Amino acid sequence: MKVFLKHDDLKKLLEGIAREGRLFAPVKKDWYSGWARVSSMGEIVLRGEQAQLKGEEVNSREPAKVFVFPQSEVMFEFDEERAVEATEVPAVVVFGLRSCDGRAMAFLERFFVENRPEDPLVRQRREKATLIGVACNSPADSCFCTAVGGGPHERKGLDVLLREVNGGFLGEAETEKGEKLLAGFPAANEKDEAEAEKRRQEAEGKMALRIDLKRLKEVLDKGFNSPVWERLALECVNCGACTFLCPTCHCFDVTDETVRGKKKRSRVWDSCQFTLYSQHASGHNPRLNPAARYRNRVMDKFKYTVDMVGELSCVGCGRCVRVCPAGIDIRVAVAEILREEEAGKDGQ
Amino acid sequence: MSKVERLRQRAKELLERQEVVVVLGYRASSRPGISQAAFITQKEDARHLIFDSTCSQNLANYLLKVKGKGRVAVVARGCDSRSIVVLLQEKQIEREKVYILGVSCEGVVVQGEKSVACRSCRYPNPVIYDEMIGEEVHFEPETVDDEFDQLTPDERWEVLSAEVERCIRCYACRQVCPNCYCPVCFVDASMPALVGKTHNVSDNMVFHIMRALHMAGRCVECGACHRACPMGINLMRFNRQVAKIVRERFGLVAGAKPDEMPALTIFKPEDPQEFIR
Numbered sequence: 001m002k003v004f005l006k007h008d009d010l011k012k013l014l015e016g017i018a019r020e021g022r023l024f025a026p027v028k029k030d031w032y033s034g035w036a037r038v039s040s041m042g043e044i045v046l047r048g049e050q051a052q053l054k055g056e057e058v059n060s061r062e063p064a065k066v067f068v069f070p071q072s073e074v075m076f077e078f079d080e081e082r083a084v085e086a087t088e089v090p091a092v093v094v095f096g097l098r099s100c101d102g103r104a105m106a107f108l109e110r111f112f113v114e115n116r117p118e119d120p121l122v123r124q125r126r127e128k129a130t131l132i133g134v135a136c137n138s139p140a141d142s143c144f145c146t147a148v149g150g151g152p153h154e155r156k157g158l159d160v161l162l163r164e165v166n167g168g169f170l171g172e173a174e175t176e177k178g179e180k181l182l183a184g185f186p187a188a189n190e191k192d193e194a195e196a197e198k199r200r201q202e203a204e205g206k207m208a209l210r211i212d213l214k215r216l217k218e219v220l221d222k223g224f225n226s227p228v229w230e231r232l233a234l235e236c237v238n239c240g241a242c243t244f245l246c247p248t249c250h251c252f253d254v255t256d257e258t259v260r261g262k263k264k265r266s267r268v269w270d271s272c273q274f275t276l277y278s279q280h281a282s283g284h285n286p287r288l289n290p291a292a293r294y295r296n297r298v299m300d301k302f303k304y305t306v307d308m309v310g311e312l313s314c315v316g317c318g319r320c321v322r323v324c325p326a327g328i329d330i331r332v333a334v335a336e337i338l339r340e341e342e343a344g345k346d347g348q
Numbered sequence: 349m350s351k352v353e354r355l356r357q358r359a360k361e362l363l364e365r366q367e368v369v370v371v372l373g374y375r376a377s378s379r380p381g382i383s384q385a386a387f388i389t390q391k392e393d394a395r396h397l398i399f400d401s402t403c404s405q406n407l408a409n410y411l412l413k414v415k416g417k418g419r420v421a422v423v424a425r426g427c428d429s430r431s432i433v434v435l436l437q438e439k440q441i442e443r444e445k446v447y448i449l450g451v452s453c454e455g456v457v458v459q460g461e462k463s464v465a466c467r468s469c470r471y472p473n474p475v476i477y478d479e480m481i482g483e484e485v486h487f488e489p490e491t492v493d494d495e496f497d498q499l500t501p502d503e504r505w506e507v508l509s510a511e512v513e514r515c516i517r518c519y520a521c522r523q524v525c526p527n528c529y530c531p532v533c534f535v536d537a538s539m540p541a542l543v544g545k546t547h548n549v550s551d552n553m554v555f556h557i558m559r560a561l562h563m564a565g566r567c568v569e570c571g572a573c574h575r576a577c578p579m580g581i582n583l584m585r586f587n588r589q590v591a592k593i594v595r596e597r598f599g600l601v602a603g604a605k606p607d608e609m610p611a612l613t614i615f616k617p618e619d620p621q622e623f624i625r
Contacts, residue, residue, distance in 0.1 A: 266546050
């Protein structure tokens with residue numbers, strides 16, 4: 001069921017949630033926007049305002065994965081006798097994530113929860129989070145969600161998707177939680193639906209890139225030892241910016257720390273771009289070569305997670321493209337990988 | 349002939365005459381306003397070389413990556429050339445293995461503004477080169493960060509805490525830095541671990557302060573780390589303070605004079621030493 005929310009209705013809805021201290025949304029952090037608890041609507045920075053910020057930033061710099069998979073979280077506290085598991089996670093409402101991040105949430109659920117054994121931490125956090133997505137009408141030149149099977153108005157992974165139209169938003173629930181949230185709002189009319197569709201088509205039209213994903217997978221299946229990796233990885237400095245800010249990257253390390261006498265076991269983000277990530281206790285490191293680490297990231301996005309859970313782990317949000325200090329563009333890498341394969345065929 | 353045309357021509361010649369195996373320069377990336385390192389090995393690819401205000405990276409960083417592959421030509425501005433000097437002083441590269449194509453620079457532009465580091469640049473021209481491409485430039489550096497100098501230690505702590513609070517420990521700053529080349533960084537030491545891995549201001553601060561101290565007398569203030577930071581942390585706040593102290597107290601500027609001994613390797617009787625009581 002599609003409902004219509006006037007700007008004022010949405011404001012009232014969100015203000016009610018904010019009063020309970022549960023509302024998180026993108027706010028201006030530097031030239032970019034990032035997630036924070038908000039108390040008034042004025043703090044929220046969505047597309048319109050973001051477009052006025054310097055640079056190209058139409059989405060929060062940090063991915064929305066931080067709500068189900070924070071950079072560091074305590075799993076349990078312990079002493080010599082016992083371990084006490086982390087207390088319950090608080091309920092949050094996340095407003096303003098884009099469809100790409102929604103899709104990333106669906107991926108993380110698939111990876112951590114549906115893929116047994118489930119990860120109770122991610123499950124709890126996802127259960128306690130209500131995700132109100134806002135459809136994207138102005139993708140950046142670094143965006144490519146449509147090339148990896150998504151779309152700027154997709155609902156997957158969200159609880160509610162809001163699509164901006166004249167005078168308000170068209171609201172569509174994807175889950176029961178979403179339906180509850182939208183209950184009581186009047187049904188949308190055909191005119192609004194047509195308007196939202198028009199905006200969707202316009203947004204999709206701004207992303208021209210197409211990737212033959214099936215062929216890419218086939219090429220990667222055989223491409224582990226391809227010479228392409230050494231060449232592509234030349235500029236890569238092996239920092240973790242792309243992986244940490246990727247909405248689907250899900251690797252973590254486990255670490256024990258004692259803080260003021262309390263022993264805590266935490267999990268923290270880790271990145272395949274770091275040497276330490278693949279360092280064995282024996283001292284051997286199978287990914288000492290920077291190119292091998294670069295390869296791992298691309299393989300993970302377009303092959304490994306497909307093999308593991310049947311889903312791509314690139315949602316085309318373009319964050320890695322925007323944040324790379326070396327100016328690397330994963331779209332160019334993909335094109336090179338496919339071209340290399342073509343060239344190889346010609347040579348035979 | 350423009351600077352870029354000259355650069356391309358010389359790169360082509362160097363490769364043609366097999367004087368170098370690779371020319372390390374800049375090329376345009378897939379996105380406007382962003383350039384990336386170019387590793388030119390074929391003379392016909394020299395036409396891809398560019399040099400303009402989008403060239404954000406310090407290419408001296410990549411010299412370590414192509415070490416051992418033969419003689420390398422590298423495009424170097426003032427700051428990059430100073431990084432090369434530091435690498436030479438620290439015996440990380442050999443002078444005869446590097447052919448420096450010097451270029452003058454009027455500053456890197458990030459999102460329409462001159463990069464913070466470049467605003468106070470005192471070395472727009474290379475301090476060491478094998479040949480100069482184009483003319484030298486001269487301009488007055490801006491004075492910046494004066495207000496930070498006036499703050500009390502507690503106030504400075506506040507300012508720096510607010511900066512590093514955003515740090516996600518991706519280590520982009522460390523990875524793009526030519527003079528941050530330890531085989532095992534102290535943050536990656538695991539036996540014993542020296543810095544906590546959880547995300548908090550105090551561990552973030554340990555990383556940034558330790559890194560700043562390790563860069564004392566070595567950081568050339570190129571600002572590559574600041575431009576690399578995906579969270580926009582003003583790393584120049586750290587870098588400037590460290591460079592300033594070394595300059596004011598020891599009269600030394602990292603990498604500025606190829607034949608000068610670096611700050612951390614010399615002792616002069618007149619060095620300030622009031623900390624010894």
